[in-house]
Amino acid sequence: xxxxxxxxxxxxxxxxxxxxxxxxxxxxxxxxxxxxxxxxxxxxxxxxxxxxxxxxxxxxxxxxxxxxxxxxxxxxxxxxxxxxxxxxxxxxxxxxxxxxxxxxxxxxxxxxxxxxxxxxxxxxxxxxxxxxxxxxxxxxxxxxxxxxxxxxxxxxxxxxxxxxxx
Amino acid sequence: xxxxxxxxxxxxxxxxxxxxxxxxxxxxxxxxxxxxxxxxxxxxxxxxxxxxxxxxxxxxxxxxxxxxxxxxxxxxxxxxxxxxxxxxxxxxxxxxxxxxxxxxxxxxxxxxxxxxxxxxxxxxxxxxxxxxxxxxxxxxxxxxxxxxxxxxxxxxxxxxxxxxxxxxxxxxxxxxxxxxxxxx
Numbered sequence: 001x002x003x004x005x006x007x008x009x010x011x012x013x014x015x016x017x018x019x020x021x022x023x024x025x026x027x028x029x030x031x032x033x034x035x036x037x038x039x040x041x042x043x044x045x046x047x048x049x050x051x052x053x054x055x056x057x058x059x060x061x062x063x064x065x066x067x068x069x070x071x072x073x074x075x076x077x078x079x080x081x082x083x084x085x086x087x088x089x090x091x092x093x094x095x096x097x098x099x100x101x102x103x104x105x106x107x108x109x110x111x112x113x114x115x116x117x118x119x120x121x122x123x124x125x126x127x128x129x130x131x132x133x134x135x136x137x138x139x140x141x142x143x144x145x146x147x148x149x150x151x152x153x154x155x156x157x158x159x160x161x162x163x164x165x166x
Numbered sequence: 167x168x169x170x171x172x173x174x175x176x177x178x179x180x181x182x183x184x185x186x187x188x189x190x191x192x193x194x195x196x197x198x199x200x201x202x203x204x205x206x207x208x209x210x211x212x213x214x215x216x217x218x219x220x221x222x223x224x225x226x227x228x229x230x231x232x233x234x235x236x237x238x239x240x241x242x243x244x245x246x247x248x249x250x251x252x253x254x255x256x257x258x259x260x261x262x263x264x265x266x267x268x269x270x271x272x273x274x275x276x277x278x279x280x281x282x283x284x285x286x287x288x289x290x291x292x293x294x295x296x297x298x299x300x301x302x303x304x305x306x307x308x309x310x311x312x313x314x315x316x317x318x319x320x321x322x323x324x325x326x327x328x329x330x331x332x333x334x335x336x337x338x339x340x341x342x343x344x345x346x347x348x349x350x
Contacts, residue, residue, distance in 0.1 A: 135256075135291075136255075136256065136290075136291060137255050137256050137258075140290075142290075144290050144291070
């Protein structure tokens with residue numbers, strides 16, 4: 001994405017949300033903006049409706065865990081189908097209290113993506129119509145994609161090296 | 167070699183007394199012989215082992231030679247549950263329900279490393295062997311096993327079917343075994 005297009009997106013956000021942008025960078029070939037977590041849904045809604053941006057397609061949404069910083073990132077990837085521009089937005093949440101507002105009010109497609117993010121990272125999306133596990137069994141008590149578990153339980157006996165050659 | 171009718175053996179004749187126009191043998195041998203050569207398998211194929219099973223059912227390997235060409239897609243009419251592929255923990259209750267719907271006598275063939283032990287999927291979401299939720303009669307190793315191995319597994323099942331006592335399913339040991347899995 002050219003610098004002019006990047007400036008345009010930043011100015012559209014700053015029109016209404018001055019001071020919300022923490023950092024805007026080009027990650028390899030993907031324009032990425034880190035914003036404050038409080039108004040993320042309003043910012044995405046603004047980018048959706050603004051005639052200069054029109055990011056009207058939600059490509060994906062997911063969580064990322066940073067165990068050293070004890071933070072969970074929720075990453076939103078938006079697409080403008082008319083100009084074929086892509087934008088990535090990130091918010092940082094504390095891992096102990098990963099709560100944010102649901103994006104289903106803007107994109108219905110966020111429904112299952114947020115359920116997946118809840119399922120694997122334990123992010124609570126306030127206002128989500130049906131926030132329950134989607135891929136894992138309902139009885140699961142952990143959030144398995146968080147990087148806080150040992151790779152293997154060293155005391156397990158059901159698969160030993162003698163039988164499985166590991 | 168020229169194939170003639172007297173060289174083709176459809177099924178091994180059990181021990182018995184033979185004379186002109188009659189053949190006398192034990193009833194359980196006849197039942198075993200009949201059951202062995204008319205097993206209706208229910209294919210529960212979830213991944214690549216299922217593809218090997220398709221080859222097994224094809225003309226080249228042809229499971230029909232063993233009397234098992236008639237697949238039953240309803241568990242209620244099936245004799246043999248063939249579990250072929252990775253069973254995720256979320257699918258565990260489904261597999262168990264399929265097994266519970268099968269009528270006695272029923273047998274289970276676990277095809278491939280995943281169904282038998284979880285295989286390479288040594289992870290939180292995959293069942294580490296279907297024998298954690300249902301009893302298994304024969305395990306076929308391999309990742310995936312070749313059709314010859316699957317046929318070998320079916321022939322092992324055939325041996326169990328042929329030699330099983332008619333009263334085995336009523337025995338206290340069998341009931342205790344099912345109870346161990348929490349069935350009935």
